[in-house]
Amino acid sequence: MVDIDLLIEDLNRKSSLFFEDHFNIREISRTPRLSVFRADGTSYAINRFEIPLEKVKVFRWFNDYWMFFEIKKIIAPNTTNFHLNLSICVFQGDILDEDKYQLFRAEWDDYDTDYQNHSQPHWHITSSQALEKTFTSYASDFEKKDFIDLLEEEKSKVFDVKQIHFAMNGNWQNDETNIHRIVNNDSILKWWFGLLKHLRIEIDT
Template sequence: MTDYLGIVSTINKECKILFVEPFRLVPYKGHHNIFLFRIEGSSTALNRYDSEPVKVLKWFDKYWLFIEVKFIVEKSKKKQKLISIIHTNISISVYEGEDSDEKKTQLFRAEWDDFNNPNELHSQPHWHITSSQAVEKTFEEYSNHFDNGDFVSLLEDQRAKLFDVKKIHFAMNGNWQANQSHIHTVQSSEQVSKWLKGLLNHIRVELEK
């Protein structure tokens, strides 16, 4: 599909009803044939995926969202027209924290990568569980608070024993029971917006329990 602006426009139109604060994906810095859009947030958090400070939007209670949509577009060599999207990446991170807390805890991340690759190893879409970073934050705070080398060494040894679960791509929509693939491609802007709305509604129900 070629209508990457249509995907962004449909998300902005259909998903704004889920928020009290204004919701909108806006263009962010890209590079040549990379087109990047991010949520307009009102507070700061740290995206642990690449250790980058990002703006997050207040969702409800103490929960915040960071959403990024990225397109890598192939261009015609003759007319330099956009002819096809060769990679679509949608990333949604849920954070927990107070308004003034710039070290909000990143709980989990949902991603949908469409590489146009039928042999893609990772399930698409998928989850990443990142809540273990709250434990890592505690280790860091204790390490900074104490000067005892043996105690700090003990903390580091214990942290090294923790399984790094955030590296795993947990399948979200694998249809193995129907003998189908674990890969779902991006077909239309409506498909993406329905997935995103359903995902956010489902997450909120779970967080409000």
């Protein structure tokens, strides 16, 4: 069972050593069935993964890499039971650039069932959006419609990989499923800090 208040406290207390910015998660909105928690940021980025696009506050990880971290607490109808959706998105760009490159996203969505189409936890690869941003920038410098149409045509030929939920921790080798439930605070903390250490090694080489 997850204790959300204790989880937020532990994340805030233990995460500061991993970031150049001060790390602080706080509740930003609440309805009867949904509470949203986000880490405070010192810069902005466009979250192109969500539709409509949303400007979000991101915090500096290291160098020109930034993170957006969100926890959603979703309460089941007519009960006090809840499940969590965790989302970590990594951006790259200058502090003043509000349209930073969105590189990838790690998610762990617990829908309280072992039967889902999408692996939990999983990756979304969003770095192709850097090319989309470049295409848009170039297109704005040209008046010829045929050039813009050519870019759109080429873009339509490439499969949009950001829609795939790439398995992060499938347990098929032990004849188990690709679904891992969020069972307690410790499982979230181990996942979070494991991701930070792993990604830092992979990116900062």
